[in-house]
Amino acid sequence: MSADSPPNGDWKERSWRPFTEKHPERKPDFHTAGGLPVEPMYQLEPKTPGAGEYPFTRGIHPSMYRGRLWTMRQYAGYSSPAETNARFRYLLEKGQTGLSVAFDLPTQIGFDSDAPEALGEVGRVGVPINTIDDLDALLEEIPLDSVSISMTINSTASILLSLLIALAKRRGIDPAKLRGTFQNDILKEFIARGTQRFPVEPSLRLVVDVIEYCQQEVPAFYPISISGYHIREAGSTAAEEIAFTLADGIAYMEACRDRGLDLVSVGRRLSFFFNSHNQLFEEVAKFRAARKMWAQICRDRFDLTDERACQLRFHSQTGGSTLQAMEPSNNVVRVTIQALAAVLGGTQSLHTNSWDEALSLPSEEAARLALRTQQIIAKESGVADCVDPLGGSPFIEELTSKLESEAQSLIDEIDQRGGMLKAISDGFIRRAIEESAYKAQLDQDSGATTPVGVTSDGEIPDAPFSVDPAVESQRKSALKEHREQRNQDLVDHHLQKIEDAAGQDTNMIPVMIEALEAGCTLGELCKTLTGVFGEFQDHG
Template sequence: MPSRSKQEWRDTTLEKTLKRSPERQERFEISSGTEIDDLYAPDDLEGIDYDEALGYPGEYPFTRGIQPNMYRGRLWTMRQYAGFADAEESNKRYRYLLEQGQTGLSIAFDLPTQIGYDSDHEMARGEIGKVGVAIDTLADMEVLFEDIPLDKVSTSMTINATAPILLAMYIALAKKQGIDPKELNGTIQNDILKEYIARGTYIFPPRPSMRLITDIFKYCGEEVPRWNTISISGYHIREAGSTAAQELAFTLANGITYVQAAIDAGLDVDDFAARLSFFFAAYGNLFEEVAKFRAGRRLWAKIMRERFEAKEPRSWMLRFHTQTCGHTLTAQQPTNNVIRTTIQALAAVLGGTQSLHTNSYDEAYATPSEEAVTVALRTQQLLAYETDVANAVDPLGGSYLVESLTNTLEEEAQNYIQKIDTLGDALAAIEQGFPQREIQESSYRTQMDIESEKKVVVGVNKFVSPYPKITGLLRFDPQIAIKQKEGLAQVKQNRDSATVSAALDKLEKVATGTENTMPAILECVEAYATIGEVCDVLRRVFGEQKEFLAF
């Protein structure tokens, strides 16, 4: 402990300075609006027990990292989310990224694929291949992964309501490549709760959706044991406007609900908990973000050990992917986005992420061009190889500020989780519009802060200047949609329709009962049933969910 307290310093040394020149803001805040102090000192960490609050890396409560040596052993996985137009174009982009040294694939699907409409459905009008690759049947997946051996890559698929179908296609494809599904590595997002809260690509009502998710947990536990069966995502919650504490809280509350659902479905917590993964956003509030990641690890470890009584240390670990924040990228002076992304990526790495996507500078305009996505990947490589940030574990651990913020974020998140517990669970809270309203409120406040210039956005509300236009934006060839529909028609013509109908009928029976849906879905996709056909069966059995509108 220092010889004088922080307050004594304030009353003497600081006081004199403040008399001469006041601070440039009345208040300094973190994203939740909580005020932060001018200085953090040993007083702020008084009474904190190192073992209990931090521990060593690779040990409970994992505040300092889930692996003992973190990036000294293996760097984080550099995983750029990509996918556009048709399977052929996307395949080219994947192979390009792998050649450039990317270490994992991350598949973006178009919206019809995500919401269970075939490319020839009326709802797919104008959407085919727009925000990701269009997949109608296994035939598209075969093209998507051409010359990419599935046992040599780990593949993350941003897919939720239709996750069982896409996963089934991936398994079917592996079998065709002669690969044992037990060898497959990857992740499906499969997080329906945050779809209701923020992202919007749900199809079915919550209860049957939760069943599909626990069916996947069960199935993969036996058949695809290395697969990460869910990526519980705060990213979209944050992008929709939440604060850091809300992002953490709503994500972990969703996590609690999934764990409880799996336990209720008869699974042993230690049989699936190690396959749960998380996905967070990284903002430019560097220290707050690092604190969020550290607080998240500590909070989840406690939840899993104390609340769910998991016995295996692996079940206690919060493993997560991070993406830099798309919402902060500006159309104005777009080259500034490279710098924003760099700082956000730094926050993710200092926070101990397992994998990272860095956004491209042209994302306020379009799906990234090859040039822009290369700069984004180079940003990560630069951090990894040209700086020293990966050389010691949890480099900001022990910082008075970061430890204090870690405590603050944990406490604020915990308060929200308690509130959600009193509402029932995350699902009940969503049905009542609670997280949606909280997020909207934060989003509104941020917007007002930007408009009043309380929050400065360089190049937008301050330091505005003319800027050169970005060139080489990706444009879509309208032929893609036509080609996709033709391909679909061809598959429908060439497949054995009796096998398809039999598989769909079987799925309907299974879905109506309680048996695991995954084997029946696998059978459907192997017969080249379309995503729309499989979803139509499930829509008939489960019904469709309307928006939980909280406005």
């Protein structure tokens, strides 16, 4: 099928029927509570592309949630591997369908829990993982070959991948059976999130090492999740979120092409991660525009004709920065609207924030309510029964096309600057985001966009959750024991191999796996790498 000419015949016959014959829908037929029939998708003009058809504006699959609901994937992690394991098992028991690991900052940046840099940070925003035994404890009694695991890890994604492979081998599980996602998106760390450890070039090399290794050995994993989420949290507009995320995507595709990787295989395993904020219609339009633009980028820039390689699959999370500390239970309503936007926009997986996240990490009860919010949308509202239900609305279509053209102008500007790596290093991207953040703050300060329930004399309640500070000393003694029990000569030998590999063109993952199996820690690997790669320095 040529992508430019309108497809022939009726969408339902040409795409929906062949797809659903292979992948049956959840129910034989769908109808409203009052008994009215619900068609898979509504179209004003049957010849225009529908869901599952290039450029996928209406969704990447013909039946979308009529076939399978989105994955409900709540991000969790704090304190120690064992405590996080307990939260994971709680969420799985309550019907969550995938795991998502939050790591603490030392782990994300590459410091062990006993490093001076980790002081005060251990177990605070996520779980510390330094050794294969830590990962084993984190995933205790979790079947690695059936539960998919998403890891928010970037600078040290190569090390977490290596730990996961080492753990799979220890448990006798074929790495090819592992399913999940690594965030592994270093460019947005330089733009908006701030956990980069190495300079850009070697950081990008490690990103491609992960993609290359996964392509060969862990083919069911999504080795990168190109993230607009943090760009939006840093204050960008919706159009900037699309543009800067897709521009990062272009940079990764180019880096993979330079490595000589097959871009069809790369494209089929790319995933994206977007934010979902309060403006319901703009958010829905954003997801639709992003899907369409990425499909066009894959075809026009990278000459991909494989349809699956052009599909923008994405995870979404409700907007942390929209949560308010005053009258925090109001956040439940904000999260519901944002989750609805992500579902109406066709997300593949979703994290709903807990209402108390403006105060602290989520309490167990709030985490359950966040998950229940998704389940109510999925099972009680009926919105999952019709594909792209807002598609065709003149308002939504207009917003979709306006966001597309605004994002396209930004991508054009990035191209003119010589590409995304240049636009990041010359400060263009950060300046644009800061400008938007400043405008938004002034609007809020002027009273034009003051959130409901927020007043100058409003009270903020106590935080419902806190991490036990004892975790830091427990981690220190566990690591001390670990270092005493291992064979130090073997460790030194493997760290030397890491240093050698870092200076060469080889893929780092195999040597990292061996080093971690020999008892090397995440912090030791990173320290060795900084000796070769250098270390990122922020100058404000």
